[in-house]
Amino acid sequence: MSTIGFIGLGQMGSPMAANLIKGGHSLQVFDVNADAVAQMVTLGAVAAQTPGQAASQADFVVTMLPNGDLVRKVIFADDGVISTLSKQALIIDMSTIHPFETDALISDLSLQGFEMMEAPVGRTSVHAIKGELLILAGGTKSQIERAQPLFDCMGSETIDAGGPGKGIRVKIINNYMSIALNALSAEAATLSEAIGLEFEDAMKVMSGTPAGNGHFTTTWPGKVLAGDLSPAFMVDHAHKDLGIALDLANQVNVPMPCGAASRELYSITRAAGRGRQDWTSVFEQLRVTSGLEAKIK
Amino acid sequence: MSTIGFIGLGQMGSPMAANLIKGGHSLQVFDVNADAVAQMVTLGAVAAQTPGQAASQADFVVTMLPNGDLVRKVIFADDGVISTLSKQALIIDMSTIHPFETDALISDLSLQGFEMMEAPVGRTSVHAIKGELLILAGGTKSQIERAQPLFDCMGSETIDAGGPGKGIRVKIINNYMSIALNALSAEAATLSEAIGLEFEDAMKVMSGTPAGNGHFTTTWPGKVLAGDLSPAFMVDHAHKDLGIALDLANQVNVPMPCGAASRELYSITRAAGRGRQDWTSVFEQLRVTSGLEAKIK
Amino acid sequence: MSTIGFIGLGQMGSPMAANLIKGGHSLQVFDVNADAVAQMVTLGAVAAQTPGQAASQADFVVTMLPNGDLVRKVIFADDGVISTLSKQALIIDMSTIHPFETDALISDLSLQGFEMMEAPVGRTSVHAIKGELLILAGGTKSQIERAQPLFDCMGSETIDAGGPGKGIRVKIINNYMSIALNALSAEAATLSEAIGLEFEDAMKVMSGTPAGNGHFTTTWPGKVLAGDLSPAFMVDHAHKDLGIALDLANQVNVPMPCGAASRELYSITRAAGRGRQDWTSVFEQLRVTSGLEAKIK
Amino acid sequence: MSTIGFIGLGQMGSPMAANLIKGGHSLQVFDVNADAVAQMVTLGAVAAQTPGQAASQADFVVTMLPNGDLVRKVIFADDGVISTLSKQALIIDMSTIHPFETDALISDLSLQGFEMMEAPVGRTSVHAIKGELLILAGGTKSQIERAQPLFDCMGSETIDAGGPGKGIRVKIINNYMSIALNALSAEAATLSEAIGLEFEDAMKVMSGTPAGNGHFTTTWPGKVLAGDLSPAFMVDHAHKDLGIALDLANQVNVPMPCGAASRELYSITRAAGRGRQDWTSVFEQLRVTSGLEAKIK
Ligand SMILES: NC(=O)c1ccc[n+]([C@@H]2O[C@H](COP(=O)([O-])OP(=O)(O)OC[C@H]3O[C@@H](n4cnc5c(N)ncnc54)[C@H](O)[C@@H]3O)[C@@H](O)[C@H]2O)c1
Ligand SMILES: NC(=O)c1ccc[n+]([C@@H]2O[C@H](COP(=O)([O-])OP(=O)(O)OC[C@H]3O[C@@H](n4cnc5c(N)ncnc54)[C@H](O)[C@@H]3O)[C@@H](O)[C@H]2O)c1
Ligand SMILES: NC(=O)c1ccc[n+]([C@@H]2O[C@H](COP(=O)([O-])OP(=O)(O)OC[C@H]3O[C@@H](n4cnc5c(N)ncnc54)[C@H](O)[C@@H]3O)[C@@H](O)[C@H]2O)c1
Ligand SMILES: NC(=O)c1ccc[n+]([C@@H]2O[C@H](COP(=O)([O-])OP(=O)(O)OC[C@H]3O[C@@H](n4cnc5c(N)ncnc54)[C@H](O)[C@@H]3O)[C@@H](O)[C@H]2O)c1
Structure with missing residues (x-):
């Protein structure tokens, strides 16, 4: 079981986080919407005050946010994910964002020694609730393998899209x-x-x-x-x-x-x-x- | 077995006519392209010099032409289909034309006491050759019933589209x-x-x-x-x-x-x-x- | 002063015909709308019962109709323009129709020994009333010259578009x-x-x-x-x-x-x-x- | 005469900066392209190593950059414009960027006590060279008045677009x-x-x-x-x-x-x-x- 920083508890993120908890993982959650955080705490998550706090001592950080600017912000801001993240951890962006932003995030993070893969999801919030999302994994074989236990909590099918950046492209x-x-x-x-x-x-x-x-x-x-x-x-x-x-x-x-x-x-x-x-x-x-x-x- | 005037022996019309002959019907064929007519004659058809000649003493007239203007022309011209057609016969336009032209043809013919239904076809020339077209029949129940033996020679499936003009609409x-x-x-x-x-x-x-x-x-x-x-x-x-x-x-x-x-x-x-x-x-x-x-x- | 068959007395045709009458020409008018004809008669026009009657003994026939199918119909129908027209007369189609229809009309008429030019108009019904239309003349130099007195009644500017079919193209x-x-x-x-x-x-x-x-x-x-x-x-x-x-x-x-x-x-x-x-x-x-x-x- | 930090010496920025120098202003110029900076130095500008250095002790900072992300970056980066800028100075963004980015820049800067207006330009690089641009000024009356001497060096016409954010909208x-x-x-x-x-x-x-x-x-x-x-x-x-x-x-x-x-x-x-x-x-x-x-x- 892993420690997971989860950022973005909206229509999709909340049920996805809930399913990770149900799967036995320890969650440190952050959202600008305090209500969304509070509700996740009732399910057993730990509330974080900043993205950085959510990432602290995490094995994985999952982001599920509206757009690429916000993903970049929660990662690179002064109190962002990499202000505390271990270089052994894996960031998994599951948002639907612009593929060139995904590429830039992966490469900017890599320059600073961090690892990111993307895993946007198919289907809808109904499937998110049931843990039946379609996971479009973009990453190295070993990244996907490592993330698979998380994907199995959130989705019913994972497709290896063929490499980093390919998941978001598909x-x-x-x-x-x-x-x-x-x-x-x-x-x-x-x-x-x-x-x-x-x-x-x-x-x-x-x-x-x-x-x-x-x-x-x-x-x-x-x-x-x-x-x-x-x-x-x-x-x-x-x-x-x-x-x-x-x-x-x-x-x-x-x-x-x-x-x-x-x-x-x-x-x-x-x-x-x-x-x-x-x-x-x-x-x-x-x-x-x-x-x-x-x-x- | 029926006597059929068949007009329009192109990529689609030729194999359709051939399949009607194969089915035992007597064909009187017309096309402005003499080669197309000649080839059909080798299969047993009778060559007509005008649309009217093709329609003479026919139980059915089938048209398979590029557009609605031509369908109108072969029917209403001085030497056209209705210059000889029996009022007991049924005209079946199988071309893909503008639905409002179909409506107008049916109603103009009806004013003069003639009956027309439409039966445009789905699929491609490959299916036309094999007699496996999809027939989209637009007509009254009794018209469709009457035309069914012809459709069965040309297609593998007939869909009753729900009435006159509905076949071409679908x-x-x-x-x-x-x-x-x-x-x-x-x-x-x-x-x-x-x-x-x-x-x-x-x-x-x-x-x-x-x-x-x-x-x-x-x-x-x-x-x-x-x-x-x-x-x-x-x-x-x-x-x-x-x-x-x-x-x-x-x-x-x-x-x-x-x-x-x-x-x-x-x-x-x-x-x-x-x-x-x-x-x-x-x-x-x-x-x-x-x-x-x-x-x- | 000429005898003019004028066919199509709508929003545009009526004021154009009125201006021709005002200019001293004798008009024989036809429209399927009897009211439109009647009104033109009060201005001095002679009512025709068919396009052919309007064309009889005319020097010019002007058509101002909604579309090319109708222009073809009033010209070629059994009681149409050319059933009576003198081969010395000039047909002037002033409707806005498909250029390829214009081409076909000119060439089909020519085969039967009749002459047609086109002269579609620019501007609006307000200008039609004032006789200030823009005339886009498509025809031979001599046709345009011959029609110029008519154009001068209906418009304030004539542009020679460069030959037959060019007026409607412009x-x-x-x-x-x-x-x-x-x-x-x-x-x-x-x-x-x-x-x-x-x-x-x-x-x-x-x-x-x-x-x-x-x-x-x-x-x-x-x-x-x-x-x-x-x-x-x-x-x-x-x-x-x-x-x-x-x-x-x-x-x-x-x-x-x-x-x-x-x-x-x-x-x-x-x-x-x-x-x-x-x-x-x-x-x-x-x-x-x-x-x-x-x-x- | 003013001290002006000028950032972005491309096809447009270079001639605009040159015209400001010609107009008697002191320029501190920055561009990531060292050649562009060097050329401006031959005309009398002072080279800056960072946007911040260009802004130091300036009365105005002009930005002329490809897009809004870059404008934001040169202003807010660690060594950016506001790291040195006086709160009495006026930032003038003359780039063509997304109006909502302009709005956000003005409001983000205002929160930190800085003033920005926008003044995108019409016409082309040919006009930039001749100092004949069209200036579409978006700002308060007093900001436009203050910037007018600069606009007069770069353009031949200034239009007051009606307030902050209106220049870029127009x-x-x-x-x-x-x-x-x-x-x-x-x-x-x-x-x-x-x-x-x-x-x-x-x-x-x-x-x-x-x-x-x-x-x-x-x-x-x-x-x-x-x-x-x-x-x-x-x-x-x-x-x-x-x-x-x-x-x-x-x-x-x-x-x-x-x-x-x-x-x-x-x-x-x-x-x-x-x-x-x-x-x-x-x-x-x-x-x-x-x-x-x-x-x-
Ligand atoms: N909804 C769907 O059916 C669906 C399906 C597939 C993929 N997606 C994608 O999933 C992503 C999330 O979609 P959603 O429907 O959950 O959106 P949402 O708007 O419901 O949730 C977004 C969450 O992000 C939070 N947030 C915004 N800014 C933040 C910040 N700076 N820090 C922390 N949290 C912040 C919001 O408060 C909100 O809770 C989007 O990229 C969307 O395109 C959605
Ligand atoms: N080809 C397809 O895959 C396909 C599929 C479905 C429906 N259709 C429709 O079937 C109709 C016929 O298509 P096609 O592919 O056989 O076209 P085609 O161009 O191959 O054949 C048209 C035939 O009509 C003849 N013709 C033209 N004017 C004529 C006239 N005045 N009198 C007699 N014959 C005349 C031509 O000489 C030609 O032989 C079209 O309406 C088309 O849209 C075609
Ligand atoms: N209205 C404009 O501003 C304008 C401007 C430039 C060109 N045009 C063109 O001028 C032409 C006429 O336009 P309009 O605005 O006068 O249209 P309209 O619909 O007002 O008039 C058309 C007239 O044609 C008559 N008509 C229809 N079928 C007929 C038939 N078979 N026999 C005899 N008469 C028949 C109708 O009864 C009607 O009076 C159109 O081609 C139009 O595109 C119109
Ligand atoms: N070219 C035209 O005709 C025209 C007309 C009106 C408006 N505009 C607008 O003017 C702006 C500039 O256009 P241009 O044609 O001069 O573009 P350009 O690409 O020629 O010049 C842009 C300059 O910005 C510099 N630059 C890029 N990133 C930088 C950074 N981080 N820091 C400093 N400098 C940086 C580049 O090196 C380059 O010299 C654009 O917003 C354009 O839309 C252009």
Whole structure:
């Protein structure tokens, strides 16, 4: 069992800390919100007055804070984590922050002889309460191994994201995709209603197509990911159908900004001479537009 | 077995016609491309010189053409389908066209005593060849029943979309969602590569979250579809994470226009006072922004 | 003085027709709205029952209709304009329609021996009433010359756009720019208010910069239009400042979808290696992204 | 004549500092780039080893740095500006940074008894060299008065933006508008070329319309700014014309993401029941969508 400094007792941090206590660990907790600290004390935690006090004699320090500026502050402030932390301890930042901030924290700490890994979490506060978070571990093999007992208290699954900084990168990509997809889904569902479809009828169809199942495991593997852009469904046809949907939406006053933006990406793809390629070539084209090297001849 | 006028022998129409012949039907085929007609003749079809000739004495006329203007033209032109068609016959438009054009065709034909239903198809030319298309049937129960033997030659699954005009509506919604999603997926995958992630590692995580599985069957049913907007994951947090991803993308020069557009939808949602609601409230908000009546108090 | 068939007596067409009558011309008017026709008759016009009747024995036929499908219909229908029109007459379409429809109309009419030019109008119904429209004439020199007396009744300025089809092209470009700019202006003004600025104070500054005066006559001529991309203001800096504005807007809940989209265009420009070029290189880059040949080495 | 600590000798800072020296002021300069410092010394400046040294005994400290994090760092670091600065001195930040960072800097400094104003600049490095910058002064009347002699060395025009924090706000709004407008202009000009227009011909027309002159001083004052939304040009027509332009662009492969985004704003405006209002109501609608109070009944 370890001594853990835990900083940030919000919607996520509180249940995570509670589960660490339940797991038998000794917690020294800090939050600017005194109520949150007090409540954790009733569960057996020791209250700290500063981040430094929470870190004192700890084997691990876990941070679960709103953003990277605050993570930096609680670590580097005069009364911050490293004002007391042992150089044998491991800092684990579990917040969702900007990956370049994570990189900078790891490297700035390393210059002063401290070790940090990141382990942002997937799923929601409901899962935090049940100890069923998805842990996206970014660190060396040995750091992850060392932190695993803590992760096992807070989550039901740990994914080794492939090295330091990779955990937060995977987290941001995953969130990007799911958050933007939520908005796109809202567009499709709203248009569906506006043109008189029952949502269930539309869903029934979409649940059997890439509309409902995504492209990563359906259309992409045999095509763009395999380096084959011969058309199963042409960019030109996709572009046409998108045009119909957008015209329709604009006639019935459903704003579809995500879809409208996507049409311009197909337009870029056509301008690059890919109109008769498979629609998955939008990925290859965006790679090229982003300055990455073309992968497919 | 029926006599079928088939008009439009392209990438899709040719294999569909071939499968009807294989199914024992008599085909009278027309296309402006003489080669396409000739090839179908080798399979047993009768060549027609005009759409009207193809429709003459037919039980069904199937159209599989690039757009609605052409469908209208082959039907209503001087030498068009209805210049010869029996009023007992059924026209089945299987093209992907604008739903309001479908509505207009059905109603204009009806005024002259002709019957039309629509049955656009899902999947790709590969499936057309194998007779494994998904048929999205829009028509009355009796029209669909009557057309079923034809559908069974061309597809492996028929979905009754709920009435005339509903087949093409479901088709357009499904295509909208899958085509825009393809572009959004390209953004996520390109960013992933640009920040040094292995695509497989990112996919592994996304395959277990709404990023890979969509929202319709995961986050929405318990929340916005159930009328519950208490937060499992807050709009404000989603908005924040999207901001991180977009900042990151802009630092590494990956254009993400779909995601950028989606952030502004979250902004609209926040402006409406929904920042602390569940992120699925983006759907409810877009409904309201589109002038639909609020569903959730 | 001429005999003119005038078709389409709406918000614009009615005052335009009235001004032609005032100018001494004989008008034969048609509209599906009988009231509009009746009112024009009180001003001295002759009512026609069909487009064909309006065109009969006319020197000119003017169309001022909502869209290109209707223009085609009134011209080519069984009782349409060309059912009676003299081959010496000139059709002038003054509607705002799709340029490719204009092209098709001109060429389809030409095949049957009829002449059409287009002359869409700038400004508003207020100007239509005063006879102060801006006429964007697309036609041969001799067509424009022939139509000039009519234009002089309806407008205060005629611009020869450079040939057949050019009038409608200039019109669409001009409208695109002014309509999208209106939305962008709304974004800037709303953000301004949301962060506590008096609109007048912000305007005062913008009236002296490209923000208020546009780029075509300020930043572009000495730079991208002159083939010089050495930086007066760098793409990288523009991109940075846009990022600040969008972050700010997202903090105060002002959706700025146009600006958000523009940031991704700067991102594309940076990805192409132009970060340290002058910001006007966004134009050159968009040309290249559109598949046009690079102009600047 | 004053003693001035000047920090940030880049493309802008160097000529600004040079002009202060030319104006007779004593400069103590700091930059992390030693070459930039050395060059300023040849013009008569005194080199400082730290920001603190530059600020020592200074009447003013001017900062001209890439971003707000750096401004904060040079001011608050252990060897930063306030480690030596007199409480009678005035800090003037002339960088373009996030307005909320400006607010925080002013208030954090004020807590420690120091005074700061901001004065970001308009125009380019060419104007910096000639001493012809536009100074957007954000501060109290007395601060601006005090700083005026410095501004007169660096700029040809000072605008009092209306109080502390207003200078940077005006700057950001102005830059937002001009930078996004540059991208939008690129779209219009590229489409123009792609459909075969001479740029000069399109410009000729636009120079006489809101497309070239903006809306703030043309269409808005008599309409939305005057509380009058009776239509000179209807939202519905604007929306239609935008649709034509976007369809055209998508046919000729010119991506127009800004315009596409703007169409969805018009769609929101129509959904709110404003289709028959004047197009300037897009501003009023965006205000409402942003959660600001409606101004027009
Ligand atoms: N809520 C979710 O569903 C969810 C899911 C996955 C990841 N996340 C991420 O987890 C992190 C935390 O989220 P949350 O929902 O718990 O946020 P929260 O706002 O509920 O909690 C943040 C806590 O940090 C505390 N805090 C702020 N400044 C502090 C300081 N200087 N010192 C000490 N404590 C301070 C606050 O008082 C608060 O208790 C965020 O990065 C979020 O993006 C959240
Ligand atoms: N290709 C796919 O994967 C796919 C999938 C689902 C739906 N669709 C839809 O199916 C329809 C047909 O697609 P396709 O891929 O076969 O297109 P295609 O371009 O390959 O074929 C269209 C055919 O129509 C013919 N045609 C054009 N004008 C004609 C006229 N006036 N009279 C007679 N024939 C005419 C052409 O000569 C051509 O043979 C489209 O609406 C498309 O959106 C295609
Ligand atoms: N309103 C403006 O400020 C403005 C400015 C410049 C250009 N325009 C363009 O001018 C054109 C006309 O605009 P408007 O504002 O007068 O529109 P409107 O809707 O007021 O008038 C259109 C007229 O056409 C008639 N019409 C429709 N179908 C017809 C048919 N089949 N046969 C005969 N008449 C028919 C209608 O009854 C109506 O009177 C449009 O293309 C518009 O884009 C308008
Ligand atoms: N370039 C323009 O046309 C223009 C126009 C208006 C406003 N601005 C704004 O002016 C500011 C400066 O722009 P610029 O073009 O001169 O940038 P620049 O990058 O040329 O110069 C920045 C200078 O700051 C120095 N610097 C960086 N970190 C430092 C530190 N910690 N301590 C001391 N010096 C440090 C750099 O060495 C460099 O000399 C920016 O905020 C920019 O947005 C620029």
